[in-house]
Amino acid sequence: MGRSGAPDRKESTHVTFEDRQVNLKVDEFLGNAKKWREEFEQLRAIILDCALTEELKWGVPCYTFDAKNVVLMHGFKEYCALLFIKGALLKDAKGILITQTENVQAGRQIRFTSASEITKLKAVLKSYIREAIEVEKAGLKVPHKKTEDFAIAEEFKNKLDDIPALKTAFESLTPGRQRAYLLHFSAPKQSKTRESRIEKCMQQILDGKGLDDR
The missing domain is CATH 3.90.1150.200 (Aspartate Aminotransferase, domain 1)
Incomplete structure (x- = not known):
């Protein structure tokens, strides 16, 4: 005191x-x-x-x-x-x-x-x-959507279909990291912008990193 x-x-x-x-x-x-x-x-x-x-x-x-x-x-x-x-x-x-x-x-x-x-x-x-x-x-929890409930940008879906290694790497990420990418890719209204975001993040996904990982 x-x-x-x-x-x-x-x-x-x-x-x-x-x-x-x-x-x-x-x-x-x-x-x-x-x-x-x-x-x-x-x-x-x-x-x-x-x-x-x-x-x-x-x-x-x-x-x-x-x-x-x-x-x-x-x-x-x-x-x-x-x-x-x-x-x-x-x-x-x-x-x-x-x-x-x-x-x-x-x-x-x-x-x-x-x-x-x-x-x-x-x-x-x-x-x-x-x-x-x-x-x-009461210990109540908010029911969160599962990863499969999130929309997948068509451009990203095409990449996953065309590049098996990318699909394998993406599916190996934690659900939280997957959701972050899905939200990031689907947010832009223009296809060109969505494609640009996907291209910039592909190597990071292949490296097993999340959107905010460095």
Whole structure:
């Protein structure tokens, strides 16, 4: 303890503030926030009132229950958001959850463009957070699509048919690496762009590496 009776910051990354555990790394994050600071502060207070543990993960505030990620908050150019890690399992009684992209299977966002929006939704946000905590208490899992359920770009299918070694190498990859490639190849709208992506990744697949492996 310091001379003033306040917790020594060198002893822990957490301090008690108004009966809530706040993380000093999140304090630093908020102090450096150039945008959405007021919104983040409001969201932080709401989340901590739900008795979650505050941490900093992936460079953003993340809130956990029994060491399991429940919700995090992050900012973008046009909005800031709460991201529910298993949002797909929430009932979404108010119809406010958003799927960030069509390929996201588990996470769901609630987006904000002003502090006043957060104030109006305070009670609703708490109910969603508590429901997310109950999901973790129950040990529920989001059912993920299997690799064979993902679309295969026609250009990549042709390559696999034409080059047996490529097909063998691709099938030897872990399911997660396979899905990453399938999403990467099928994303572009133009065939020329899809073909270009496939050509650039072929050697990496033959080397047994995933899309992000180096």
